[in-house]
Amino acid sequence: MKIAKITTQKNRQDRFNVFKVESGKEEYAFSIDENVLVQWQLQKGMTLTEEDITAIQAADQKRKVWNDALHYLTHSMRTEYQVIQYLKKKEYEEEAIEESIKKLKEYRLLQDEEYAMAFVRTKMNTSDKGPAVISEDLYQKGISKDLSEKALQQYTYDAQLETAQLFLRKKGKPKSNESSSSMKNRLLHALRRKGFSMEMALQAWENEQVELPVNEEIQAVFVQGEKAKKKWQKKYTGQSLRMKVKEFLYRKGFELSHIEHYLQYEMEVDEEDENEEKI
Structure with a gap:
């Protein structure tokens, strides 16, 4: 040619x-x-020659891979896995991808350990995630278990506890007509989903002493009790209805003393009204 x-x-x-x-x-x-x-x-x-053209085009593809990899890295830090997947989506040949990855490492433009360390620091300072969730995030980005564990050493016990307690201070409020037991379980489960261990979640709860005011829980018992009573009063009466309502409130996590108070006050009043109507 x-x-x-x-x-x-x-x-x-x-x-x-x-x-x-x-x-x-x-x-x-x-x-x-x-x-x-x-x-x-x-x-x-x-x-x-045809051989020249083949060699030129092969060299050109390697250059394309290199340029695309550099462009991908200009926006933010990436892991080796992320860069490889990005280049594979562009359907480049494996050999050209491997050569670019090797060169990026030589130029220290691609460092998984540095990425993992920076990622953990960022999540510690800008999110309420616990170590388990951060570890999973690193895994999804292709970081090895060893590097992940090393990077997470930055997230000390005290730092985790502080983050967990801050979460409770922000979110530690009861939902409408919720028992203190239900509130505690809900918030502890929330911390577990955030990636904190149960031990850490319980310690944060103890330190913060999140409690539902007694008057609010008693009010919640009465509201939930009335809902249960209306639901079953056409099917049950007397002692059967009392037991059904009691079981319902107990499953909701209310204290037995508050449940008995409701049953004694509210349902006995209803029974007296029923007796008067019969007379």
């Missing part, structure tokens, strides 16, 4: 279009990166 001319692409000043002479006419042949152009010293009138 004889090169007819080489022109700069309109939208990419670092890429060039190579044209060939075919049957006395100029035709587009292929495009290449500026570095490949310089490396091969391509110019008008040069004759290329």
Whole structure:
């Protein structure tokens, strides 16, 4: 193939279009990166063999992989796994990807350990996540177990406890007509979902002493009790209804003393009203 001319692409000043002479006419042949152009010293009138063209295009793809990898890394830190997956989606050949990854490591542009350390510090300072969730996040990004454990050493016991307690201070409020037991279970489970151990969650709860005011819990017992009574009073009466309501309130996590108070006060009043109506 004889090169007819080489022109700069309109939208990419670092890429060039190579044209060939075919049957006395100029035709587009292929495009290449500026570095490949310089490396091969391509110019008008040069004759290329099929082997030359294959080698040039292989070198060009490697350059494309390298440029795309660099562009991907300019926006934020990435893990080796993330860069590989990004390049694979572009359907580059494995050999070209491996070569770029190796070069990125040599230039210290790709360092999983540094990424893991920075990731843990960021999550510690900007989120309410516990170590288990952060570890899972690192795993999803391709960080090895050893590097993950090393990075999480930064997240000390005291730092975890502080984060867990801050979460309780922000979220430690009862829902409408909720028992203190239900509130505690809900918040402890929330901390577990955040990635804290049960030991850590319980310690944070004890330190914060999150409690539901007694008057609010008693009010909640009465509200929930009335709901249960209305639900079953057509099917049950007397002692059967009392037991059904008692079971319902107990499952809701209310203290027995508060449940008995409701049953004694509210349901006995209802029974007296029923007796008066019969008379």
